[in-house]
Amino acid sequence: MEQKKNDGILKWVLIIIAAFFLFIMVIMPLGMVVAGSFAMGFKYYIASITDKYTLKALSLTLRATIASVICTSVFGLMAAWAVTRYSFPGKKIIKSIIDIPVTISPVICGMIFLLLFGRQGFIYPLLDKVGIDVIFAVPGIIIVTVFVTLPMVFREIVPVLEARGTEEEEAAAMMGASGWTIFTKITFPSIKWPFIYGMILSASRAMGEFGAVSVISGHLRGLTNTLPLHVEILFNEFNTTEAFAVASILVMLSIALLILRLVLQYVSKRKISRMQKATA
Amino acid sequence: MERSTSKKIIPGFGLTFGITVAILGLLVILPLSYIVIYTLKLSPKEFFGVIFTRRVLTSFWISISTAFIAMLINTVMGILIAFVLVRYDFPGKKLMDGLIEIPFALPTAVAGISLTALYRENGALGRFFHHFGIPVAYSRFGIVIALTFVSIPYVIRSVQPVLQNLDPSIEEAASSMGASRFKTFRKVIFPEIEPAVFSGAALAFGRCLGEYGSVVFIAGNMPYKTEIVPLIIMSKLQEFSYSEASAIAFVMLIISFLILMISNIVASHNIKIKGGVS
Amino acid sequence: MYVTLDDVNKSFGDYKASDHVSFSIEKGKLTGLLGPSGSGKTTILRMIAGLESPDSGNITIDGTVVNDIPASKRGIGFVFQNYALFSYMTVEDNIAFGLSVQKVAKEKISQRVSELIELVGLKGMEKRYPSQLSGGQRQRVAFARAIAPRPKLLLLDEPFAAIDAKVRVELRTWLKEMIEKLGITSIFVTHDQDEAIEVADQIIILDHGRVEQSGTPVEIYQHPDTAFTASFVGNATVIPDYHIFSHFEDIHGACTAVIRPEFLHLTRIGEVEQFPNSSEEGIVNSILFRGSHMEIKVWVRGSLLTVNRPLEAGQVEIGEKVHIFIYQIFVTTGDKVYHLKNEALYDDSVVI
Numbered sequence: 001m002e003q004k005k006n007d008g009i010l011k012w013v014l015i016i017i018a019a020f021f022l023f024i025m026v027i028m029p030l031g032m033v034v035a036g037s038f039a040m041g042f043k044y045y046i047a048s049i050t051d052k053y054t055l056k057a058l059s060l061t062l063r064a065t066i067a068s069v070i071c072t073s074v075f076g077l078m079a080a081w082a083v084t085r086y087s088f089p090g091k092k093i094i095k096s097i098i099d100i101p102v103t104i105s106p107v108i109c110g111m112i113f114l115l116l117f118g119r120q121g122f123i124y125p126l127l128d129k130v131g132i133d134v135i136f137a138v139p140g141i142i143i144v145t146v147f148v149t150l151p152m153v154f155r156e157i158v159p160v161l162e163a164r165g166t167e168e169e170e171a172a173a174m175m176g177a178s179g180w181t182i183f184t185k186i187t188f189p190s191i192k193w194p195f196i197y198g199m200i201l202s203a204s205r206a207m208g209e210f211g212a213v214s215v216i217s218g219h220l221r222g223l224t225n226t227l228p229l230h231v232e233i234l235f236n237e238f239n240t241t242e243a244f245a246v247a248s249i250l251v252m253l254s255i256a257l258l259i260l261r262l263v264l265q266y267v268s269k270r271k272i273s274r275m276q277k278a279t280a
Numbered sequence: 281m282e283r284s285t286s287k288k289i290i291p292g293f294g295l296t297f298g299i300t301v302a303i304l305g306l307l308v309i310l311p312l313s314y315i316v317i318y319t320l321k322l323s324p325k326e327f328f329g330v331i332f333t334r335r336v337l338t339s340f341w342i343s344i345s346t347a348f349i350a351m352l353i354n355t356v357m358g359i360l361i362a363f364v365l366v367r368y369d370f371p372g373k374k375l376m377d378g379l380i381e382i383p384f385a386l387p388t389a390v391a392g393i394s395l396t397a398l399y400r401e402n403g404a405l406g407r408f409f410h411h412f413g414i415p416v417a418y419s420r421f422g423i424v425i426a427l428t429f430v431s432i433p434y435v436i437r438s439v440q441p442v443l444q445n446l447d448p449s450i451e452e453a454a455s456s457m458g459a460s461r462f463k464t465f466r467k468v469i470f471p472e473i474e475p476a477v478f479s480g481a482a483l484a485f486g487r488c489l490g491e492y493g494s495v496v497f498i499a500g501n502m503p504y505k506t507e508i509v510p511l512i513i514m515s516k517l518q519e520f521s522y523s524e525a526s527a528i529a530f531v532m533l534i535i536s537f538l539i540l541m542i543s544n545i546v547a548s549h550n551i552k553i554k555g556g557v558s
Numbered sequence: 559m560y561v562t563l564d565d566v567n568k569s570f571g572d573y574k575a576s577d578h579v580s581f582s583i584e585k586g587k588l589t590g591l592l593g594p595s596g597s598g599k600t601t602i603l604r605m606i607a608g609l610e611s612p613d614s615g616n617i618t619i620d621g622t623v624v625n626d627i628p629a630s631k632r633g634i635g636f637v638f639q640n641y642a643l644f645s646y647m648t649v650e651d652n653i654a655f656g657l658s659v660q661k662v663a664k665e666k667i668s669q670r671v672s673e674l675i676e677l678v679g680l681k682g683m684e685k686r687y688p689s690q691l692s693g694g695q696r697q698r699v700a701f702a703r704a705i706a707p708r709p710k711l712l713l714l715d716e717p718f719a720a721i722d723a724k725v726r727v728e729l730r731t732w733l734k735e736m737i738e739k740l741g742i743t744s745i746f747v748t749h750d751q752d753e754a755i756e757v758a759d760q761i762i763i764l765d766h767g768r769v770e771q772s773g774t775p776v777e778i779y780q781h782p783d784t785a786f787t788a789s790f791v792g793n794a795t796v797i798p799d800y801h802i803f804s805h806f807e808d809i810h811g812a813c814t815a816v817i818r819p820e821f822l823h824l825t826r827i828g829e830v831e832q833f834p835n836s837s838e839e840g841i842v843n844s845i846l847f848r849g850s851h852m853e854i855k856v857w858v859r860g861s862l863l864t865v866n867r868p869l870e871a872g873q874v875e876i877g878e879k880v881h882i883f884i885y886q887i888f889v890t891t892g893d894k895v896y897h898l899k900n901e902a903l904y905d906d907s908v909v910i
Binding site for chain 2: 116166
């Protein structure tokens with residue numbers, strides 16, 4: 001009985017510490033965005049988020065996000081298939097190279113493309129001849145965003161594929177099924193959910209990417225500004241309310257994606273457990 | 281018995297392997313090699329001349345020390361929160377679990393401006409600290425706050441599944457033998473979650489070292505005081521001192537690589553200890 | 559000969575999975591590859607299937623060397639150890655898969671599928687997913703899926719390993735009957751000698767990548783050719799030096815021997831004995847009730863031997879002094895096996 005009582009007190013002490021920490025560290029910053037956005041009233045908020053430059057930044061952010069999601073999906077499926085379905089020398093090295101974009105500093109991510117495509121890089125004369133700007137231009141922004149999100153889908157689906165093993169695919173291949181049939185009929189159904197989580201994660205990262213994009217954008221307002229960069233400019237110009245208003249768009253988008261992911265996780269878990277229940 | 285299949289019975293190896301290697305080559309290996317190329321443009325003397333300036337060394341010290349403190353905070357809080365989420369039932373538990381994901385989901389720039397606004401002298405939390413004469417924004421304390429925010433989920437998410445799979449009867453057995461709660465935790469639970477804690481902490485530390493977006497606003501970026509390594513790289517790039525920037529980035533990459541290696545060694549060491557248990 | 563392996567070698571790094579393996583299999587027979595784990599039996603099966611390539615040597619199926627023919631073109635049905643059922647397809651779709659990739663007409667597929675579902679006794683389960691089936695049912699689906707495209711050869715990798723012991727015996731009989739009914743040449747891999755002896759028409763015993771012996775279950779059991787086979791098959795006890803027992807011929811240089819429970823006869827003191835003068839004395843060490851009989855372990859001259867005793871024979875007690883008569887032993891030297899009978903048996907026949 002004594003033990004039970006102590007348990008109750010300890011339980012609530014720990015819960016309160018956890019809740020307090022998360023309140024200060026997570027909820028207050030979120031609340032700050034809301035408070036900051038509406039500091040000058042609802043009308044001003046609407047005006048800020050429908051500002052010409054804001055909308056342009058939103059459009060660039062969405063384009064970069066879509067490009068990232070497509071690239072990480074295609075790459076993730078291909079690479080995960082190659083790495084988990086076959087054995088070949090150098091597999092470990094390839095796996096660690098794939099992880100590079102998410103392990104190095106975003107500033108360094110941006111920097112390597114600045115060096116590669118910048119005036120001093122060997123590709124620059126070629127691009128200059130064709131008349132394509134990469135650095136301080138939209139293509140550069142899209143490339144670095146693609147880079148930082150490249151491993152997202154891969155990282156989500158590889159553990160699932162590894163856990164499943166290759167027997168089902170081998171069985172199908174022995175019966176003469178083509179690679180495409182094996183992929184669509186046998187492999188993909190098993191990685192559908194992690195694949196979708198990977199896409200959501202990469203969308204959320206791409207939308208919010210700041211450091212890498214910041215290096216390569218040149219901060220040209222209305223041209224190479226993504227939403228996070230636009231937030232930075234506004235904030236540094238002491239347009240705090242506008243900065244928070246624009247930030248609130250990002251918050252809404254990212255929280256929407258987060259909720260979507262959590263809901264899908266919940267749904268897929270329930271589906272799986274329902275399938276297993278039917279056995280019993 | 282597990283053996284590696286030497287034969288590629290499943291079709292599609294050429295296509296998928298080819299595309300994977302091509303994309304990696306163009307998008308990762310080629311650009312990354314540029315850091316090495318640019319660094320090599322410097323003679324060893326010039327290289328050390330860039331690194332061993334007071335400003336650069338100070339920035340490394342600031343980056344490493346603030347990242348380390350943030351990591352410590354999140355290790356302690358991470359274990360606590362993971363424990364609370366796994367072991368206890370209480371209203372709002374699902375919400376708490378969801379909140380953990382916010383630092384990953386929220387764009388770093390948004391976190392940056394919002395933490396800055398909160399911890400300024402006149403901000404909601406800054407006022408409190410200001411009352412005691414402690415500046416938060418535009419100080420190293422501010423950097424620690426920002427880094428703590430972005431690395432909250434790592435330890436929690438790596439400890440949670442391990443704790444979930446831990447057999448509660450071990451704990452019950454320990455406490456039935458009269459071990460105190462604290463002793464049970466230290467002797468019975470902690471050894472089980474230690475590898476997960478360590479790998480989560482290593483990830484958090486790595487993330488903090490490279491973090492830029494959330495820090496740039498709150499740090500104030502004063503050389504010798506609050507300038508972290510990513511910031512110094514950024515300012516070198518803005519001055520078009522590309523070789524200097526790559527030299528600093530090169531050192532940074534080596535440090536991240538070392539962290540990765542150490543955590544791998546520790547992980548394999550832990551596996552050896554627990555060999556055959558799982 | 560329908561399937562022939564001719565001097566097949568295969569290594570994985572330092573591990574020699576196949577060491578000059580040669581054997582052949584008759585059409586329509588059910589063959590078991592029997593060996594302990596690491597004996598290379600699964601590798602051989604995978605090479606026949608085309609899932610691995612031999613380093614050297616030829617594999618012939620139905621008169622064609624298949625070394626360079628891809629797995630999917632060999633006309634083989636393969637039942638994987640864990641069945642590898644397509645987890646996101648129904649029972650029906652699993653069975654139909656092989657035919658549908660061959661672009662067989664839809665009506666023909668559904669006709670064949672319902673015929674097979676009938677055959678393997680899974681009627682009513684067509685729409686279930688593998689995760690909703692029991693182990694035995696999964697094996698039936700795997701079997702039906704493998705034979706659906708009418709393969710020339712059926713390969714089964716440890717077909718009973720993933721099944722509860724209780725259902726296993728029932729499934730063995732079922733599988734044997736199925737294969738006999740279909741008349742399909744089949745090879746299965748197992749580490750369980752009871753399984754091999756009960757199911758197979760022909761057994762090939764493997765150890766360390768080498769073929770130790772090949773023959774019918776009766777031949778393998780009664781006439782082991784090699785030291786390994788003698789000690790691997792049956793409930794064998796290995797005796798370091800058989801000279802401790804008198805009444806056996808002395809083979810020059812041989813020491814170790816293998817004794818099985820059925821080579822021994824236990825009599826209590828006072829019971830009528832056929833060969834009282836040639837029995838050994840023993841002390842009962844343990845008694846285990848095995849349902850149909852008692853399994854008794856007895857210390858005889860420093861060796862712990864296992865002997866079976868029918869239930870209706872009188873009870874023995876632990877620590878009791880008993881007489882043990884040894885009918886025969888397998889004496890092994892190097893790789894040779896000598897089948898020795900107790901000399902008392904000859905003496906007796908002379909007297910009569």
